[in-house]
Amino acid sequence: MFRRMKEDMDTVFHQDPAARTYIEVFLTYSGLHAIWSHRVAHFFYKRRFYFIARVISQINRFFTGIEIHPGATIGRRFFIDHGMGVVIGETCEIGNDVTIYQGVTLGGTGKEKGKRHPTIKDYALIATGAKVLGSITVGEASKVGAGSVVLKDVPDHSTVVGIPGRVRVQNGKRIGPSDLDHHKLPDPMADRLNELKLQIERMQGELNMLKEKEERKKDANPNL
Template sequence: MGVFRRIKEDMDVVFEQDPAARSYTEVVLTYSGLHAIWAHRLAHFFFKRRLFFIARAISQISRFFTGIEIHPGANIGRKFFIDHGMGVVIGETCEIGNNVTLFQGVTLGGTGKEKGKRHPTIKDNAMVATGAKVLGNITVGNSSKVGAGSVVLKDVPDHSTVVGVPGRVVVQNGEKVKKNLDHHKLPDPVADRCEQLQKEIDALQEEIAKLKEVKQYDDNYL
């Protein structure tokens, strides 16, 4: 595909994804996600030719102006859309398919200092919502969704929805994995742990009360 056709395709994706887009002039001049994608394409061009300093310089300049950090080594497919985009981070070994959407605050990062493939693979038609963190060499499957604020540390199957910290699959192939789970009620492991501790405290208090009764009984009859 030619350069101008690719640029036109990038702008058309904005109109498809964002109802606030009104004109090509507005999109070209004001959409930071689009600017970040175009800058990444240029940086990636130099990165593949082992001109790493130039690639990183372009990446950092783009980060300064857009608030979006995309490592020049990341491989990104067609029709990629970043909505708003502030705080988005995409690591060096990320692989992003076609027609993928990211929202602001998303991190596609690593989990340590390991070498090789250490960042996520996001398959075609996937969506990662606001503030989600997808970490490590894992795969988010075709047409899958990651809920806002989720932390995903394991592979996500195709056609699935993941929510929570850590992320867990709640919908797969259009069916709920766990019944009676409202989509807006994300798992809260801190609250679950507090509830468990409260139950343990209540049980201990009951044991102490029984021991006091036994002691009182012994004191009265000894």
């Protein structure tokens, strides 16, 4: 148990340059506390002590702002950065060395039974505010951009951005117009507004041409 706790704290040092000392990480990192609490809740959940497991998960949610269902399966060296608003569903499966940021939802899409939450493979990264919904798989070493909504499987070594999420980079090759920088994600609203602006400019140009033709006709024939 203590080796696993030490490994979790080492993961924080590896992922977060703001971490300074073990005592600081031990006492102040809510993502770490949420993971440790989940392990206790998951222990009881696997032994069918569902009520106790849910109570522990709700206490964890109250103190950390991170909601992890006790049924979720989480691998080693899982890192939650900041973490406020993170939601992880019951049938979610998370591999090793996965990183997620605040506001991430790994949820379902309705009232379906069985496996209804995502599977996140090893080394994946889910950026701030992303929503990964349904029984889908985010592939190994893949990245989901900030604010994206992912409803379909993501291949290994890929980058997904947008609403709905689309693969933009795969195996190091760009296959779409966007790159993987969080500050350069596509803005569908801005794109649509730009399209409308271009249409208005074209219509204004055509209207000006018609006005010029009418004026030329009047100049050529003042009796009109």
